Amino acid sequence: MAGGSIAAYLVFSCAPRPPVLSRCKKTIMRSTAYFPDLPDVAILGAGAAGVAAGRALLAQGASVLILEARERAGGRAYTFEGSSDFPLDLGCGWLHSADRNPLVELAGDSGFTVDKTLPPWQDVRAGEGFVPGEHAAFRDAQGAFYARMEEAARAPDDRPANELLEPGGRWNAAVDAVSTYVNGTELARLSVKDFDAYCDTEVNYRVTQGYGALIARLAQPLPIRFGCAAQMVDRSGARLRVVTPQGDLEARAVIVALPTNVLASGGVRISPEPSETLHAAANLPLGVADKLFLSVEGAHELPENGRLFGATDRVGTGAYHYRPFDRPLIEGYFGGACARELESGGMAAFADFAIEELCGALGSRWRARLAPVACSAWARDPFALGSYSHALPGHWDKRAVLAAPVENRIFFAGEATHPHFFSTAHGAWMSGERAAAEALRALAGAHQA
Ligand SMILES: Cc1cc2nc3c(=O)[nH]c(=O)nc-3n(C[C@H](O)[C@H](O)[C@H](O)COP(=O)(O)OP(=O)(O)OC[C@H]3O[C@@H](n4cnc5c(N)ncnc54)[C@H](O)[C@@H]3O)c2cc1C
Numbered sequence: 001m002a003g004g005s006i007a008a009y010l011v012f013s014c015a016p017r018p019p020v021l022s023r024c025k026k027t028i029m030r031s032t033a034y035f036p037d038l039p040d041v042a043i044l045g046a047g048a049a050g051v052a053a054g055r056a057l058l059a060q061g062a063s064v065l066i067l068e069a070r071e072r073a074g075g076r077a078y079t080f081e082g083s084s085d086f087p088l089d090l091g092c093g094w095l096h097s098a099d100r101n102p103l104v105e106l107a108g109d110s111g112f113t114v115d116k117t118l119p120p121w122q123d124v125r126a127g128e129g130f131v132p133g134e135h136a137a138f139r140d141a142q143g144a145f146y147a148r149m150e151e152a153a154r155a156p157d158d159r160p161a162n163e164l165l166e167p168g169g170r171w172n173a174a175v176d177a178v179s180t181y182v183n184g185t186e187l188a189r190l191s192v193k194d195f196d197a198y199c200d201t202e203v204n205y206r207v208t209q210g211y212g213a214l215i216a217r218l219a220q221p222l223p224i225r226f227g228c229a230a231q232m233v234d235r236s237g238a239r240l241r242v243v244t245p246q247g248d249l250e251a252r253a254v255i256v257a258l259p260t261n262v263l264a265s266g267g268v269r270i271s272p273e274p275s276e277t278l279h280a281a282a283n284l285p286l287g288v289a290d291k292l293f294l295s296v297e298g299a300h301e302l303p304e305n306g307r308l309f310g311a312t313d314r315v316g317t318g319a320y321h322y323r324p325f326d327r328p329l330i331e332g333y334f335g336g337a338c339a340r341e342l343e344s345g346g347m348a349a350f351a352d353f354a355i356e357e358l359c360g361a362l363g364s365r366w367r368a369r370l371a372p373v374a375c376s377a378w379a380r381d382p383f384a385l386g387s388y389s390h391a392l393p394g395h396w397d398k399r400a401v402l403a404a405p406v407e408n409r410i411f412f413a414g415e416a417t418h419p420h421f422f423s424t425a426h427g428a429w430m431s432g433e434r435a436a437a438e439a440l441r442a443l444a445g446a447h448q449a
Pocket residue numbers: 044045046047048049050067068069070073074075076077090091092093094095096228229230231257258259262267268289290291376378382383384386387388413414415416422423424425426428
């Protein structure tokens with residue numbers, strides 16, 4: 001691995017620290033006194049979904065408390081500002097479907113800069129590491145594959161997406177590699193019908209100061225209890241009771257805005273268990289996608305906003321974005337089994353892998369010019385356990401099941417619950433607004449009854 005600069009490997013695996021309140025007051029265990037107010041709505045998770053739900057509820061005059069396991073808001077929207085001259089989005093980076101994405105306007109209103117540069121995957125000038133002539137052949141093969149997917153999605157039965165690959169096709173590995181970036185998983189674990197339900201308007205912007213920084217800014221006015229991991233939602237009584245290591249919180253309604261893997265693994269239990277909800281969460285697992293940022297000496301020699309696939313004949317390979325925002329950086333992207341395996345070796349493993357692939361394409365003189373700056377490991381993050389959701393084959397109908405309220409007082413938000421913008425930050429945001437509206441209707445109904 002090339003050395004040089006201070007490197008940060010972000011596993012995010014630190015145990016939650018005690019909440020702020022317990023540091024300044026004596027700790028009151030297992031007592032609602034720790035949470036003195038009875039909020040109308042308790043929200044679990046201050047990611048994009050929880051933040052949107054909180055803002056929507058506050059705007060309607062409801063009382064809200066958000067419990068967040070980490071010491072920051074944003075969840076999988078995270079801008080790292082620790083060891084680089086630039087803000088680095090280690091989670092979401094693109095305002096996808098920007099013409100329908102409410103966060104574009106919120107970014108402008110909050111003083112953030114929206115960058116409209118074409119993404120490298122839409123810029124046909126980006127050679128992507130193909131020998132001349134092969135790039136067009138790959139794009140044709142990929143286009144034909146997506147056309148077969150679209151047609152297959154209209155059939156009554158769902159299928160694993162790898163069945164739509166051309167038998168023995170030259171570009172199958174590259175098409176599968178793209179699935180690991182886009183879906184966080186290989187095609188064999190991807191539902192054709194769910195993939196087809198995703199809405200992409202193909203308008204993609206970025207936030208110069210960071211998408212994660214934007215979500216964190218939007219969270220600022222909200223009452224959030226940081227470092228407070230919910231353990232259980234007890235729905236056996238007249239009031240809902242949220243159990244945390246620091247005490248219990250009672251609320252009239254709860255919005256669960258947690259990643260599916262956290263729910264499905266029992267990281268937060270709901271008692272009595274809503275088995276259909278948990279079954280849906282288990283069949284909408286988070287795939288894995290990770291980023292590695294490398295600093296580049298002499299970056300001007302690389303094309304701004306260019307892109308390279310580390311290899312075009314294997315699934316386990318990185319995609320490299322040159323000079324994002326014209327910064328002297330390469331942003332590496334790794335997905336599926338490849339990312340999961342690299343996570344076990346830490347940032348050194350990501351960097352070794354990436355530099356090897358880059359030098360294979362650019363020449364070995366680049367080795368000394370590349371140094372790791374920051375890296376994610378989302379599958380190892382205990383409060384995410386993955387990157388973004390996909391449906392397993394046969395389970396394309398589970399997003400609606402996951403989104404359905406339990407007893408009209410526990411509501412579900414999060415990217416995995418959105419029918420068309422799943423796996424994205426704006427999908428998460430919209431789902432939070434939807435869950436907030438549901439909770440408000442339920443509270444109003446209960447008040448009238
Ligand atoms: C590498 C990567 C790249 C991505 N790129 C893009 C992109 O370009 N564009 C895009 O739109 N999307 C992208 N995404 C996806 C996007 O980041 C997510 O879909 C979105 O941020 C999810 O928001 P959420 O609120 O549903 O979940 P989360 O952000 O996961 O929020 C859940 C919150 O719950 C908290 N939590 C967990 N357990 C507990 C507990 N027990 N008690 C209390 N709180 C708890 C977590 O800490 C977290 O803050 C990317 C994601 C990754 C990882």
